[in-house]
Amino acid sequence: MKIGSLDLGKHPLLLAPMESVTDPSFRSLCKDLGADMMYTEFVSAKALVRKVNRTVRKLEIAEKERPVGIQLYGGDVDLMREAAIMAEEANPEVIDINFGCPVKKIATKGSGSGLLRDIPTLLEITKSIVDAVNVPVTVKTRLGWDDNSLVIETLAEQLQDMGIAALTIHGRTREQMYSGKADWTLIGKVKNNPRMHIPIIGNGDITGPEKARELIDRYGVDALMIGRPAIGKPWIFKEVKHYLNTGELLPPLSVPQQAELLKELVRRSVDYIDEKAGILHARRHLAKVFTDLPDIRELRIKLLTRKHVPEVLAVLDEIVERYSD
Known part of the structure; x- marks a missing residue:
């Protein structure tokens, strides 16, 4: 095209x-x-x-x-x-x-x-x-x-x-x-x-x-x-x-694979704007993921309320640890 x-x-x-x-x-x-x-x-x-x-x-x-x-x-x-x-x-x-x-x-x-x-x-x-x-x-x-x-x-x-x-x-x-x-x-x-x-x-x-x-x-x-x-x-x-x-479907991304890409998105967002606004910007994406994992509510709340990059990345690591295959 x-x-x-x-x-x-x-x-x-x-x-x-x-x-x-x-x-x-x-x-x-x-x-x-x-x-x-x-x-x-x-x-x-x-x-x-x-x-x-x-x-x-x-x-x-x-x-x-x-x-x-x-x-x-x-x-x-x-x-x-x-x-x-x-x-x-x-x-x-x-x-x-x-x-x-x-x-x-x-x-x-x-x-x-x-x-x-x-x-x-x-x-x-x-x-x-x-x-x-x-x-x-x-x-x-x-x-x-x-x-x-x-x-x-x-x-x-x-x-x-x-x-x-x-x-x-x-x-x-x-x-x-x-x-x-x-x-x-x-x-x-x-x-x-x-x-x-x-x-x-x-x-x-x-x-x-x-x-x-x-x-x-x-x-x-x-x-x-x-x-x-x-x-x-x-x-x-x-x-x-x-x-x-x-014509072939890729296997679904694992929780660790998704988490790594989301970490990269957070980093890029913060690098482009600043920590506070970058994390707020990234939250609209973080809010859409991991919704179908069992008993995830508490970790998702943590993920969407942390205000500093190390804290956000740490919660993603917690999710990976709990839900890795």
Whole structure:
């Protein structure tokens, strides 16, 4: 699959942009474990143009993470164009436009998926950015605002006409948020529309290797974007890639193997931010693991309340000692 001149190979796996998740520490680990392309956290156009330090820092890209896309959101055409020009200075491989975020504070203010209720502005923003930058521009969006406005089939053609280089579709409406099952039917219709020639990337409920294979085979998408299933389980990229390439399932990671990768995530997070904020950042991942181990509640509470790196690593060692095969 190619996005512009960027060749990602056959059926690449992309790490979805996620606020407070896809910082360089997590991106680098996912890259090590098989993700083919990374995306930044959401970058507010307004905050970037105002040069808010926390937002500007989201543009930081390490060479070992590449290829990386910077994802922008906002509802003002001029601000989005200016932000895209600023983002291009960070030398990303791709600039991605967020027309899919369903969070209330974004969507109800005319950004993210909120623009699915204002298609003319959505298209104007897209065309403005495509014309303003020299890197490929991509879009991530949803099926529509709700079940009564499933616009994606027409919208996909319109976005392609605006000059985007690839389109990612999350198989839910904004009204669904992240509830229920992702509906890939319309994603498949977009992909199989003979007028579409840009890559179509599917997103939503890619929970493991066999599901990934099923979705590719059934709907014909060019690539898969994995988001929430990677939280606390960055090794999902390795598992999916191995299965797509060989048809064989890797054995599940043992508790010690999982613990070692989580230790590395904690270290990288702390190195990138600082101890206090880095541990808080890592907790969203630690909260997702070891949930099915018997009598784990006390150790999980300890894991999620320790405030210093040696203490967190020590609890992971306790879990390994208790639950090693």
